[in-house]
């Protein structure tokens with residue numbers, strides 16, 4: 001039986017690009033939403049799910065974080081960073097009249113990444129938020145009678161036979177999205193991969209309430225052990241105003257001394273700590289960026 005990988009579909013999404021790179025030969029199953037992709041792992045319909053976590057321009061994909069924290073406690077077993085290039089595309093029948101498109105469809109994150117372009121070059125269009133960039137391309141493909149455009153990637157244009165009329169409309173260069181790979185168990189993914197870039201451990205830390213200097217003490221538990229943090233972010237606990245937890249990314253694999261030491265120290269401060277995963281990360285285009293350096 002072949003391994004099944006669930007992802008935010010349909011074909012042609014950025015998530016699909018991530019899956020194609022990391023799971024080239026596995027069976028790929030598209031889902032309409034991020035929660036549905038994650039649920040599929042819990043139900044056992046697929047072994048892995050790949051979902052977006054964070055974009056360099058737009059920040060965190062909150063639905064992914066919240067769903068993992070509050071709904072489905074699945075370990076993160078890997079991460080893949082994908083370069084993101086957003087293009088404007090139309091049905092080939094509407095190629096000549098693209099300047100009169102009335103609506104632009106895409107995923108909210110993709111639209112946000114092109115905000116300046118849309119504001120300055122297409123200020124009067126109606127922006128329509130759909131479930132993914134692939135879903136936007138699919139809709140445009142199915143509705144040649146509507147003079148509309150989608151924002152998405154080259155794969156979507158190819159899969160749905162659309163014409164790219166403006167390339168690279170994202171507002172900032174160096175646009176990348178981090179995708180996480182989820183599994184029911186903390187399985188080890190191979191580090192013998194051309195895109196392997198290192199290891200990371202993600203912790204969820206909840207501070208005790210009303211404790212002056214608590215965050216400072218939390219950070220010092222990492223600092224004096226010289227643990228490098230690549231991200232710290234707060235998200236609402238959803239239990240009331242002012243109640244937050246922190247997500248902390250540590251640039252190393254779970255070990256037997258340093259990270260357990262941090263956890264014990266934080267617990268002694270009455271913090272609660274959950275390890276969301278300790279996993280390898282992969283970076284598409286790692287070789288090219290090494291050449292450019």
Ligand SMILES: O=C(O)C(=O)C[C@]1(C(=O)O)C=C[C@@H](O)C=C1
Nearest residue numbers: 013014015052107109132133177
């Ligand atoms: O809609 C897609 O193509 C996705 O894979 C989702 C998503 C996201 O949620 O951020 C992924 C990468 C891009 O940043 C834009 C959209």
